[in-house]
Amino acid sequence: GRYFLYLNHYLFLLGPSGLTKSTTIGQAVGVFDELQSIVAQHDPAKLEPIYQSPERITPERLLVDLAAWRKKRTALDRSDTVLLIVSDELATLLGKDISGSDRLANFLTEIYMGNKTFRDSTISGGDRDIGKPAATCLFASTPGSVRRAMTEGMFTEGFMGRTVTAARRYEERHGSYPTPPSSDPVQRRMLAERPTDFDPSLETP
DSSP, X not given: OOEEOOOOEEEEEEOOTTSOHHHHHHHHHHHHHHHHHHHHHTOTTOOOSSEEOOSSOOHHHHXXXXXXXXXXXXXXXXXXXXXXXXXXXXXXXXXXXXTTHHHXXXXXXXXXXXOSEEEEEETTTEEEEEESEEEEEEEEEOHHHHHHHOOHHHHHSSTGGGSEEEEOOOOOSTTXXXXXXXXXXXXXXXXXXXXXXXOTTSEEO
16 A cells, blocks of 8 residues: 655764764754755745744744644645754753653654644644644753753653664763864755655655
């Protein structure tokens, strides 16, 4: 038979301060922004194909934003919901002291399973349907912040089990790491153009 394939990737960069985690994330976001602009140029409505979340957001605000963003696309017969969440410090987004962080983690865990529709219902907001959700998350943190801010439920209730963790220890190389090469505009453009020929929402035999 046929089925729809929506890729959900949650990547977590874990390491000490000075590891250039934020720099790495910044380069990835630069390529993403370039890709957004390429796709929007070929869209008659000039709509960006992917919703990008702020670094700090509550689950309620995220769902409101997604519903409004999806409404524009649904009017053009585009019912998929593709989102990117980036935070160079996971504790400021999903830490135990952040209001609503548990609900946001549960939302990301739920949509990772590939459900066709996620439904949210509140007294003030009514029903909100998030159709065909596909998420990419890029996080970073230090081991100390994870120990202090992450709850046990983050590990036992499935969220961290769906996250690919790339961990690295600090290396004694005169107390510093080599400076990564810069990502110039030409390089970002080349990297952004590579995936434009592949549409993961197409029917797969």
